[in-house]
Amino acid sequence: MFxxxxxxxxPLPDGTPISDEAQIKRLYRNWxxxxxxxxxxxxxxxxxxxxxxxxxxxxxxxxxxxxxxxLGYIGTTxxxxxxxxxxxxGVLADRCNIRGVMAxxxxxxxxxxxxxxxxxxxxxxxxxxGITLPLVALASFAWGLNGVAQSMGFPPVAKGxxxxxxxxxxxxxxxxxxxxxxxxxxFVGVLISYLLKLDMxxxxxxxxxFMGICYSIFLMFFLTDKPTTVGxxxxxxxxxxxxxxxxxxxxxxxxxxxxxVLKNPFLWALAISYIFIYYVRFATLDWGTMxxxxxxxxxxxxxxxxxxxxxxxxxxxxxxxxYLADKFxxxxxxxxxxxxxxILAASCWGFYCxxxxxxxxxxxxxxxxIGFFVDGPQNLAGGVQASRVTVQESVSAACGFTGxxxxxxxxxxxxxxxxxxxxxxxxxxxxxxIIACIIAMGFISTTWKKEAASMAxxxxx
Numbered sequence: 001m002f003x004x005x006x007x008x009x010x011p012l013p014d015g016t017p018i019s020d021e022a023q024i025k026r027l028y029r030n031w032x033x034x035x036x037x038x039x040x041x042x043x044x045x046x047x048x049x050x051x052x053x054x055x056x057x058x059x060x061x062x063x064x065x066x067x068x069x070x071l072g073y074i075g076t077t078x079x080x081x082x083x084x085x086x087x088x089x090g091v092l093a094d095r096c097n098i099r100g101v102m103a104x105x106x107x108x109x110x111x112x113x114x115x116x117x118x119x120x121x122x123x124x125x126x127x128x129x130g131i132t133l134p135l136v137a138l139a140s141f142a143w144g145l146n147g148v149a150q151s152m153g154f155p156p157v158a159k160g161x162x163x164x165x166x167x168x169x170x171x172x173x174x175x176x177x178x179x180x181x182x183x184x185x186x187f188v189g190v191l192i193s194y195l196l197k198l199d200m201x202x203x204x205x206x207x208x209x210f211m212g213i214c215y216s217i218f219l220m221f222f223l224t225d226k227p228t229t230v231g232x233x234x235x236x237x238x239x240x241x242x243x244x245x246x247x248x249x250x251x252x253x254x255x256x257x258x259x260x261v262l263k264n265p266f267l268w269a270l271a272i273s274y275i276f277i278y279y280v281r282f283a284t285l286d287w288g289t290m291x292x293x294x295x296x297x298x299x300x301x302x303x304x305x306x307x308x309x310x311x312x313x314x315x316x317x318x319x320x321x322x323y324l325a326d327k328f329x330x331x332x333x334x335x336x337x338x339x340x341x342x343i344l345a346a347s348c349w350g351f352y353c354x355x356x357x358x359x360x361x362x363x364x365x366x367x368x369x370i371g372f373f374v375d376g377p378q379n380l381a382g383g384v385q386a387s388r389v390t391v392q393e394s395v396s397a398a399c400g401f402t403g404x405x406x407x408x409x410x411x412x413x414x415x416x417x418x419x420x421x422x423x424x425x426x427x428x429x430x431x432x433x434i435i436a437c438i439i440a441m442g443f444i445s446t447t448w449k450k451e452a453a454s455m456a457x458x459x460x461x
């Protein structure tokens with residue numbers, strides 16, 4: 001069984017090179033569409049099996065008997081395992097095939113979702129065997145395992161985007177694909193809002209689980225690996241485009257990892273900025289429903305209805321950021337990130353000041369602004385910019401590295417925001433988001449010259 005699993009993950013062999021130009025053009029067009037949308041909807045379903053918990057926190061509090069701090073522990077656990085796993089999965093993805101890593105992660109995550117609503121029964125079963133465990137410990141362990149499986153979603157996608165889309169189009173295509181996570185977060189919110197109205201909170205885990213199982217099987221038959229796997233030339237040759245920066249010497253995989261990831265000061269700057277970008281993202285998204293129900297008088301389904309617009313407007317926010325970076329800054333992302341972060345800070349404060357049941361439209365609109373302006377830096381800093389400051393052979397590891405730090409920020413937003421709300425109220429939580437935006441801008445600005453130099457290196461090849 002283990003040998004078969006390793007076989008599924010190994011890089012796919014190169015196919016027989018195709019020489020007919022018309023056939024190359026047709027196959028490249030078809031495979032680019034298949035790879036893009038296969039990865040798009042696959043990653044959206046990762047969000048169906050991860051963000052569902054955040055939308056049912058009030059229901060979990062009631063049915064599992066957990067308070068806000070205990071819910072924060074569960075969130076911290078998945079962010080810890082997801083963050084570390086994202087870097088390790090990035091290293092793995094650089095040495096494995098795209099479809100195998102992505103399909104395996106989604107399948108395992110779906111199985112965990114199937115089991116999660118029945119943890120009280122499992123706790124009772126353990127109790128009958130003389131094993132006493134707090135429910136919060138069981139829930140944290142299960143959702144932490146989900147974080148490991150979830151970490152296998154993004155790194156193979158980062159690899160796929162680099163190998164199937166050339167540098168001059170990457171900011172646009174990357175941010176267009178990145179709308180998949182906001183697509184997933186929005187539509188799982190729509191689904192769960194409907195299920196909560198029917199008082200079917202357990203189905204918020206079961207329905208996404210069945211969807212994920214079906215799609216993970218589909219991925220194994222639908223996706224491939226690199227263009228050369230199906231006999232096509234590399235993307236930069238096909239598009240006669242700027243060449244990606246590659247490692248010219250014959251370094252081993254570990255030596256490339258050390259040189260271009262672990263000892264890369266510009267990647268460290270982006271990684272640290274990602275801590276604060278993700279803090280804002282998850283402090284506003286994960287705790288928004290609790291803030292609206294606890295302080296502003298919303299019902300649980302009303303709070304979900306207002307907050308679901310935050311990820312929905314994140315979709316165009318990330319896409320617009322990538323388009324503007326390509327259109328006006330020749331693919332450079334530093335300028336767009338700073339612009340977005342300034343407006344994001346203002347949107348966080350506006351949401352806190354305006355949110356209320358008498359202002360449902362403005363509450364939803366300002367939540368949407370947060371989603372719109374957080375998605376630009378999230379997609380560009382840890383994705384496109386990270387690929388700019390490293391070499392092609394370590395893109396998955398680089399993106400996994402920044403992603404790991406991002407989820408350290410998500411951990412802070414989980415338990416940290418819970419303690420801030422206890423000590424300073426929800427006003428303190430949203431003020432901390434403003435401070436996080438300012439710090440992120442400072443670190444991102446340090447990559448300004450390096451990103452320009454990387455762009456010049458690509459164009460001068």
